[in-house]
Amino acid sequence: MGEWVPCxxxxxxxxERELSLNHGQVTSNNxxxxxxxNNISGGGLRERIAARxxxxxxxxxxxNIRSNTDSSSLRSPCLTISSPGLSPATLLDSPVFLSxxxxxxxxxxxxxxxxxxxxxxxxxxxxxxxxxxxxGVGASFTFHPVSTSSSSFFQGxxxxxxxxxxxxxxxxxxxxxEEDVKLGSEQSGLKRKSSDATxxxxxxxxVEEGEEEEQRGGxxxxxxxxxxxxxxxxxxxxxxxVKGSEYPRSYYKCTNPxxxxxxxxxxxxxxxxxxxxxxxxxxxxxxxxxRRSGMQxxxxxxxxxxxxxQQRDNAGTWVSSNNTQQQVGSNENNGEEGxxxxxxxxxxxxxxxxxxxxxxxxxxxxxxxxxxxxASLGYDGGGxxxxxxxxxxxxxxxxVISKQxxxxxxxxxxxxxxxxxxxxxxxxxxxxxxRVQTLLRVxxxxxxFRPGEETWIARARSPLCE
DNA sequence: AGCCTTTGACCAGCG
DNA sequence: TCGCTGGTCAAAGGC
Numbered sequence: 001m002g003e004w005v006p007c008x009x010x011x012x013x014x015x016e017r018e019l020s021l022n023h024g025q026v027t028s029n030n031x032x033x034x035x036x037x038n039n040i041s042g043g044g045l046r047e048r049i050a051a052r053x054x055x056x057x058x059x060x061x062x063x064n065i066r067s068n069t070d071s072s073s074l075r076s077p078c079l080t081i082s083s084p085g086l087s088p089a090t091l092l093d094s095p096v097f098l099s100x101x102x103x104x105x106x107x108x109x110x111x112x113x114x115x116x117x118x119x120x121x122x123x124x125x126x127x128x129x130x131x132x133x134x135x136g137v138g139a140s141f142t143f144h145p146v147s148t149s150s151s152s153f154f155q156g157x158x159x160x161x162x163x164x165x166x167x168x169x170x171x172x173x174x175x176x177x178e179e180d181v182k183l184g185s186e187q188s189g190l191k192r193k194s195s196d197a198t199x200x201x202x203x204x205x206x207v208e209e210g211e212e213e214e215q216r217g218g219x220x221x222x223x224x225x226x227x228x229x230x231x232x233x234x235x236x237x238x239x240x241x242v243k244g245s246e247y248p249r250s251y252y253k254c255t256n257p258x259x260x261x262x263x264x265x266x267x268x269x270x271x272x273x274x275x276x277x278x279x280x281x282x283x284x285x286x287x288x289x290x291r292r293s294g295m296q297x298x299x300x301x302x303x304x305x306x307x308x309x310q311q312r313d314n315a316g317t318w319v320s321s322n323n324t325q326q327q328v329g330s331n332e333n334n335g336e337e338g339x340x341x342x343x344x345x346x347x348x349x350x351x352x353x354x355x356x357x358x359x360x361x362x363x364x365x366x367x368x369x370x371x372x373x374x375a376s377l378g379y380d381g382g383g384x385x386x387x388x389x390x391x392x393x394x395x396x397x398x399x400v401i402s403k404q405x406x407x408x409x410x411x412x413x414x415x416x417x418x419x420x421x422x423x424x425x426x427x428x429x430x431x432x433x434x435r436v437q438t439l440l441r442v443x444x445x446x447x448x449f450r451p452g453e454e455t456w457i458a459r460a461r462s463p464l465c466e
Numbered sequence: 467a468g469c470c471t472t473t474g475a476c477c478a479g480c481g
Numbered sequence: 482t483c484g485c486t487g488g489t490c491a492a493a494g495g496c
Contacts (some may be wrong), residue, residue, distance in 0.1 A: 236471055238489055251488070255469085264488090469496090476490070481483105 231286035232256070234263065247274055256284050 238251040247266050254261040261280040268274050 233469095235469080237491090239472075240487070240489095242488095243486060249487085250471095262488095471495075472493085474490100474492095477488085478486100479488100480486085 232259075232261070232282060233287055245275075249275075254282060256282070256287075259284050 233255040234252040235255045236250055236252050239248050240251070241248045245266055247268050250265045250267070252263045252265065259280075259282050261278065261282050263279065264275070264277040265273060266275040
């Protein structure tokens with residue numbers, strides 16, 4: 001995994017700068033406090049959150065958690081969120097973080113101990129356990145839809161993911177980013193050549209871009225694939241290497257003529273998505289799977305399909321990242337878009353991860369070593385204004401994980417129910433063989449999810465060693 | 467044929 | 482005003 005952790009001094013400087021700007025919100029390795037208090041520090045942090053994720057997330061301090069992870073866990077760190085439509089009502093009344101270092105559940109092995117109906121006997125943990133569990137696991141995440149690389153995940157968590165992951169089975173072991181990329185490239189070719197019909201079942205259609213990007217071989221660096229297919233069609237209109245970023249940033253626009261949604265995707269050299277930022281909300285339904293471009297799709301037909309899917313899903317709406325940049329001034333998410341979005345009309349899910357920004361909630365807990373990255377997982381219903389909704393923001397949702405150097409974290413998050421907006425997560429540190437299992441809660445006020453529709457993968461990378 | 471990516475250039479915002 | 486930076490444009494070429 002050397003390529004994942006290049007340990008670029010310049011990157012470290014950048015990170016340190018980030019940390020400084022964020023008042024050292026990165027969780028310290030030594031910080032044992034894993035309290036879920038959501039004390040969003042400084043405006044800088046909030047701004048970043050608002051700009052990138054539109055939400056705040058509780059911090060998870062997992063630095064001390066270590067568990068034996070089989071070699072298969074050496075797959076690229078990723079986060080998967082799915083909405084299997086499980087009913088974990090019993091699981092969550094509040095954000096619950098489960099740690100199960102002993103269970104050794106592995107997406108690759110199919111064991112997912114804390115899954116409802118699978119092995120979720122232990123639903124509550126002491127604070128200490130939580131602390132220990134999360135303490136020390138840091139990571140910077142990038143969220144993107146389930147990709148082939150996630151196959152192992154869902155094999156393991158299949159019971160909680162009604163989504164069809166058939167294609168993901170191609171890479172059951174999925175042990176390295178390189179494999180992911182390779183596989184992604186291969187499938188990418190298939191996808192483009194055989195048209196969407198090959199892979200775009202409804203389920204796949206629901207898979208968000210990360211997956212698509214992975215399957216298509218990701219960015220140009222890897223395979224020149226299209227951006228992830230989250231059910232929408234995107235056209236790349238630019239790429240640039242931004243300062244402070246190790247990897248080039250690609251700019252995509254929704255191909256729908258009436259849709260102004262854009263997204264920025266950053267990928268690692270291996271093609272792993274390191275960051276996805278959405279801007280705006282789709283004001284249209286997802287194009288039919290067998291249509292290559294939404295521009296060619298009849299609006300009525302789209303609406304019909306959308307309606308069918310909606311009926312099937314019959315759940316909340318993904319919180320679009322529409323607020324990511326809008327929160328910082330963009331007006332793209334106008335009432336029209338927002339209204340439709342809120343009504344749950346085929347808006348794409350949004351996961352934003354800022355690999356460098358920190359989401360620590362407590363400045364006092366800041367890690368100033370500059371050796372930790374953080375990641376967040378979250379959703380924003382679009383109403384969360386970074387400024388005016390601070391209290392609301394503090395009821396953060398998602399995951400924040402501090403990270404140690406040269407560590408990579410694997411996280412799997414599964415949405416248990418669209419109503420309660422809880423996620424099941426597994427975080428593994430491939431180096432330390434750590435594992436963190438947790439339940440994540442997403443505030444309903446921020447996000448709602450469609451059962452069986454949202455499946456995401458977030459890849460983690462070392463923010464310091466790039 | 468049409469859509470896509472690539473990529474250098476251009477533009478606007480900011481310090 | 483100038484330089485830097487991020488974001489976008491648009492021509493060219495590929496699939």
